[in-house]
Amino acid sequence: MKTHQNAAKPPRLGQPPKKDYLLIGVSVATIMATVLALSAYPEQSARTADHLFKLATTLLSSPILVVFLAFVAGSLFIIFSKYGNIRLGSGKPEYKTVPWIFMFICAGLSSATLYWGLVEWAYYYKTPGLNIPANTPAALEMSISYAFFHWGFGTWACYAIGSLAMAYYFHVRKHATLSLAGIVEAITGLKASGPAGRLIDILFLIGTFGGLTVTLVVTTLTFSNGLSNLTGLPNTFALQAGIVVVIAGIFSLSSYIGIDGGMQRLAIMVCWGALACALVVFLVGPTLFIVDNTVGGIGLMFSNFLRMSLFTDSAGNGEFTRNWTVFYWFWAVSYTPAVSMFVTRVSKGRTMREVAAALLIGGSVSCWVVFGSLSGYGIHQFLQGHIDVPALVASQGGEVAITALLDAFPMSSLATAFYLFVMIIFLASHIDASAYTVAATTTRNLQDGEDPSPLLRLFWCVMLALVPLTMIATHVSLKTVKTSVILTSIPFLALLVVMAYGLVKWLRADYADKTAADIDEESRLKLVMDAPLPPSPEAARLGEIAGETAR
Numbered sequence: 001m002k003t004h005q006n007a008a009k010p011p012r013l014g015q016p017p018k019k020d021y022l023l024i025g026v027s028v029a030t031i032m033a034t035v036l037a038l039s040a041y042p043e044q045s046a047r048t049a050d051h052l053f054k055l056a057t058t059l060l061s062s063p064i065l066v067v068f069l070a071f072v073a074g075s076l077f078i079i080f081s082k083y084g085n086i087r088l089g090s091g092k093p094e095y096k097t098v099p100w101i102f103m104f105i106c107a108g109l110s111s112a113t114l115y116w117g118l119v120e121w122a123y124y125y126k127t128p129g130l131n132i133p134a135n136t137p138a139a140l141e142m143s144i145s146y147a148f149f150h151w152g153f154g155t156w157a158c159y160a161i162g163s164l165a166m167a168y169y170f171h172v173r174k175h176a177t178l179s180l181a182g183i184v185e186a187i188t189g190l191k192a193s194g195p196a197g198r199l200i201d202i203l204f205l206i207g208t209f210g211g212l213t214v215t216l217v218v219t220t221l222t223f224s225n226g227l228s229n230l231t232g233l234p235n236t237f238a239l240q241a242g243i244v245v246v247i248a249g250i251f252s253l254s255s256y257i258g259i260d261g262g263m264q265r266l267a268i269m270v271c272w273g274a275l276a277c278a279l280v281v282f283l284v285g286p287t288l289f290i291v292d293n294t295v296g297g298i299g300l301m302f303s304n305f306l307r308m309s310l311f312t313d314s315a316g317n318g319e320f321t322r323n324w325t326v327f328y329w330f331w332a333v334s335y336t337p338a339v340s341m342f343v344t345r346v347s348k349g350r351t352m353r354e355v356a357a358a359l360l361i362g363g364s365v366s367c368w369v370v371f372g373s374l375s376g377y378g379i380h381q382f383l384q385g386h387i388d389v390p391a392l393v394a395s396q397g398g399e400v401a402i403t404a405l406l407d408a409f410p411m412s413s414l415a416t417a418f419y420l421f422v423m424i425i426f427l428a429s430h431i432d433a434s435a436y437t438v439a440a441t442t443t444r445n446l447q448d449g450e451d452p453s454p455l456l457r458l459f460w461c462v463m464l465a466l467v468p469l470t471m472i473a474t475h476v477s478l479k480t481v482k483t484s485v486i487l488t489s490i491p492f493l494a495l496l497v498v499m500a501y502g503l504v505k506w507l508r509a510d511y512a513d514k515t516a517a518d519i520d521e522e523s524r525l526k527l528v529m530d531a532p533l534p535p536s537p538e539a540a541r542l543g544e545i546a547g548e549t550a551r
Contacts, residue, residue, distance in 0.1 A: 019456055020442045023198065027205040027442070028463065034206075034484070035467055039474035049483035056486050057322035062312055064329050064493060065321075069309045071157035074500065075360045078164060082516035083507055084353030087526040089171035093349035101358050103346055105366055112215045113151070113367065114277065114423045115222050117374035118405055119398040120147045122382075122390040129320040130304070130311060135390075140379065144297035147371050149308050150325065152301070155332040156363035158496070160356045162340035163347075165499035167355060168506060170344050178344060179441050180204050180337045184495060187502035200495065201441055204337050207488035208434055209467055211334035214481050216468035219427050220244055222399040223420055229403045230416050240472055247428055248465035273422035275366075278373035280418075284410055285373075286380040293379060294372030327482060330489040337492060338437040345440070351523060378405055435460040 038045045078084050093100065121143035128139040129146055169175050169183045181197035181204075190196040220240050227243070228235035282290055301308070313321055347355055378401075381387040387408055392401035409415040438460045439452035471481065511519060 017443050017452070019453070020444050023201055023205075024442050026198075027202050030202065031206060031209055031463075031467060035470050035476075038476045038480060039470065042474065042476060042480075045476070045480050049480040052487060053479065053483040054322070056483075056490065057326045058318070060490065060493075061318060061321055061326050064326055064333075065310050065312065067493065067497060068154045068158060068329050069306075071161045071500070072153050072309075072360075075153075075157040075160040075356050078160075078352055078356040079360070082514075082519050083511060084351060084356065085516070085519050085523045086168075086172065086352045086507075086511065087523040088167045088350055088352065088355070089348040090526040091349050092527060093347075095346055100346060100350075101362050103342075105363055112218050113274070113370060114374070114419065114426065115218050115398060115402065116147070116151075117371045118378050118402050119389060119393055120150075120371075121375045121379060122393045122398075122401065124324075125390050126394060127320060127323075129313075129324065130307065131313065131316060140383075141296065142300060144293060144371070144375050144379070145300040145304065146308070146324070147375055148297055148301045148368050149305070150328045151367040151371060152364040153305075153360060154309070154329060156360045158329070158332045158336050159339045159343070159363070160359040161500050161503070162336040162496055163343035163355060163359060164352055165503040166340040167344040167347055168352070168503055171348055172510070173506060178341055180341075180495065183499060183502065187498055187505070200491075203488060203491050204441060205438060207334045207485070207492055208338050208438055209464065210481065210485045210488050211331060212431060212434055212464055213468045213471060214331070214485060216244070216247075216427065216431070216465075217472060217481065218398075219423060220247075220468070220472060221397075222402055223423060225399040225403050226406065226416055226420050229407070230413060230420070237473060241469060243424075244465055244469045244472075247424055247431075248461060273425060274370055277419060277422055278370045280415070281377045281409075282373045285377040289380045290373055290376030293376045294368070297372065298368060327486065330486045330493070333489040333492045333496060334485050336496060338434050341437040341440060342434075345436070349527070377409075381405060381408060431461065431464050435464055438464075 095103070121140075124143035124146045125139050126134055128134055128142055130142065132139050132142055166178075166183055169186055170178055173186065175182060175186055177192060179192065179201065181192035181200040184190055184200055185192040185197060192200075220243050223243050224235050224240045227233065228239065233239055308325075311321055311325070312318060343355065343359070378387075378389050382389045387401075387404050389401050389405065392404060403416075406412060406416040406419060435457050436452070439457040442460075443452040443456065514522075
């Protein structure tokens with residue numbers, strides 16, 4: 001699928017890549033100690049987590065809402081301004097457009113999309129935002145709009161800003177280290193090899209595990225419930241452990257093969273599978289209702305976008321904003337470092353406009369298509385009195401409601417099997433991308449065009465499976481896991497603001513005095529060049545200073 005399979009790699013500069021055993025050891029020890037503590041003291045952990053969740057979301061509610069709205073504005077600015085045509089590196093894009101978009105949509109999404117796509121609206125119907133009365137037609141009408149909102153522009157703008165900053169740092173500024181600590185060093189001067197840089201890398205790894213644990217736990221419980229209903233097997237921990245092992249085997253094999261042979265194929269399979277799920281439900285289900293509900297939901301979301309973006313509920317208790325919007329934004333923040341590094345790796349030769357538009361628009365629209373179809377089917381079943389989805393979600397959990405919805409679908413056994421297949425492949429593809437970025441972070445001296453070793457990617461795949469499996473076995477509450485996501489994401493939020501500042505600073509230094517025609521011409525020349533253009537004077541001077549400091 002590559003456009004120039006036989007293109008020669010640039011000559012290596014500096015030392016060969018090597019595993020960062022200190023970072024690996026400290027990260028693994030910290031993660032396992034945290035998991036064991038949560039498992040050994042579940043009740044105390046749950047109480048502490050509940051208190052910390054309320055404290056963090058209350059204090060940071062307004063700041064994160066403002067930051068995410070600014071990310072949306074910044075992404076749109078890149079798309080429509082002269083800066084959008086800045087090319088990220090020289091030469092033609094390495095991957096064709098459709099596989100390229102599919103790969104980072106899979107990196108930014110997860111199998112949880114299929115879970116929330118069917119039942120998220122039911123939560124909003126019972127506990128709506130914007131002070132709408134619960135269990136009313138207005139709450140039901142707004143429920144799909146909030147799903148579109150949470151899985152739309154805000155989440156993908158966060159990914160876009162992080163990815164653009166990282167890609168500019170790596171492909172345009174030509175810094176050799178693809179890591180979160182590396183870009184922070186380039187912006188602030190804090191050494192990536194110093195205590196601050198090491199702490200950033202450790203927090204990145206812990207945060208990535210926390211975000212993925214939420215996804216893997218939700219997916220495993222949903223999958224085991226559906227598989228039990230389909231096959232008659234008892235829904236026990238043994239079944240759940242077997243599911244995790246199968247998932248780990250799939251993404252471990254894909255990760256070992258690499259991006260071109262494994263991840264790219266998984267991404268294509270997953271995205272077409274998710275779209276196929278939405279299409280089948282659209283065609284076989286209540287087609288006209290799905291269209292009307294989706295169009296109306298998107299219209300409501302756009303007409304209320306600013307209010308939803310900045311709704312703090314200052315006159316009330318703010319519970320909806322804390323439990324949903326603020327958590328979703330922190331969850332997106334926990335994914336952003338991994339997504340940004342992965343997007344950077346596969347986006348050489350693309351323009352900033354392509355990256356921003358593919359993430360902001362491509363990612364949002366893909367979510368709206370999936371959510372519009374799946375949620376429309378669930379809402380229609382509720383309105384027709386066939387399945388009381390909100391009641392099932394409240395009393396027995398979302399996985400039980402999903403099983404009931406699949407049972408009510410025509411050819412239910414086949415529909416359930418296909419749904420579960422897409423879900424498990426989706427999760428494998430998502431964790432595959434995350435394992436790649438974790439392996440890249442724990443590899444020193446990794447340069448442009450180089451990948452971390454297959455064995456290291458395989459090691460992190462195994463670790464990514466062991467942590468949630470332990471959480472499921474010891475019945476650590478999902479609320480506790482969600483709290484850990486928020487706490488580990490707080491430093492990332494500050495780092496994302498620093499990255500956004502660095503991107504603005506670099507754009508002003510490198511391109512503020514250039515016209516749109518100048519940038520277009522430079523972009524055109526880069527497209528046909530295999531050798532990189534000389535760095536800007538400021539970038540060259542920063543490189544000299546970094547070299548002198550290193551010496």
